[in-house]
Amino acid sequence: SQQGEEDPQALSIQEGENATMNCSYKTSINNLQWYRQNSGRGLVHLILIRSNEREKHSGRLRVTLDTSKKSSSLLITASRAADTASYFCATDAGWSTGFQKLVFGTGTRLLVSP
Amino acid sequence: DGGITQSPKYLFRKEGQNVTLSCEQNLNHDAMYWYRQDPGQGLRLIYYSQIVNDFQKGDIAEGYSVSREKKESFPLTVTSAQKNPTAFYLCASSIDRSTLNQPQHFGDGTRLSIL
Numbered sequence: 541s542q543q544g545e546e547d548p549q550a551l552s553i554q555e556g557e558n559a560t561m562n563c564s565y566k567t568s569i570n571n572l573q574w575y576r577q578n579s580g581r582g583l584v585h586l587i588l589i590r591s592n593e594r595e596k597h598s599g600r601l602r603v604t605l606d607t608s609k610k611s612s613s614l615l616i617t618a619s620r621a622a623d624t625a626s627y628f629c630a631t632d633a634g635w636s637t638g639f640q641k642l643v644f645g646t647g648t649r650l651l652v653s654p
Numbered sequence: 655d656g657g658i659t660q661s662p663k664y665l666f667r668k669e670g671q672n673v674t675l676s677c678e679q680n681l682n683h684d685a686m687y688w689y690r691q692d693p694g695q696g697l698r699l700i701y702y703s704q705i706v707n708d709f710q711k712g713d714i715a716e717g718y719s720v721s722r723e724k725k726e727s728f729p730l731t732v733t734s735a736q737k738n739p740t741a742f743y744l745c746a747s748s749i750d751r752s753t754l755n756q757p758q759h760f761g762d763g764t765r766l767s768i769l
Contacts, residue, residue: 570754570755571754571755573757575760580763580765581762581763582658582660582744582746582760582761582762582763583697583744583746583758583760584760585757585758585759588755588757590755628696628697630697632755640685640748640756640758641699641702642697642699642758644689644696644697644698645696646694646695646696647694647695647696
């Protein structure tokens, strides 16, 4: 079963607005990663946050992690039409599984209108 | 540029036919992975390989087979035993199993459909 659940399933905003996506997971993790997928393409890694980190920034992206609530959020500021894509969180339970196993959520579909 | 190349982009399978999806990487990564993505869902792990000549079943390996004869290549065969093969297949790689906190790098996928 998938560990990560994103919320909302779909999000529609105007250019310039901020977009916030949330991810909840069930078990202890080593890190949490966010990926973007454009329609019909592969996934592109956006940002990785370790379990001992609470917040991380990369350009217009801000990720938070609350391990007590087993949740993370991805904020995209000043969104652009080119940000239109599906966004997935993936949790890495580390070597307890014997290898690097990422468990992906079901994704949030973001539509940014000009 | 380093990356992962998947081919073909689109593939059609007839009843009772085995088909092979290609995945090649020039990132010098040890670990490689195959995922299946169904509409509106996340990725599910089919097989993974941590090193040449070694591979392990993932969560949904039934009806699939793989080989890892070269570091650069990790082909996936969808056998006739896979009764619902229509999906988007993604190949990925990562540095190795001993390095923590590493991202995975993905190819652009192969979309498999049934004729």
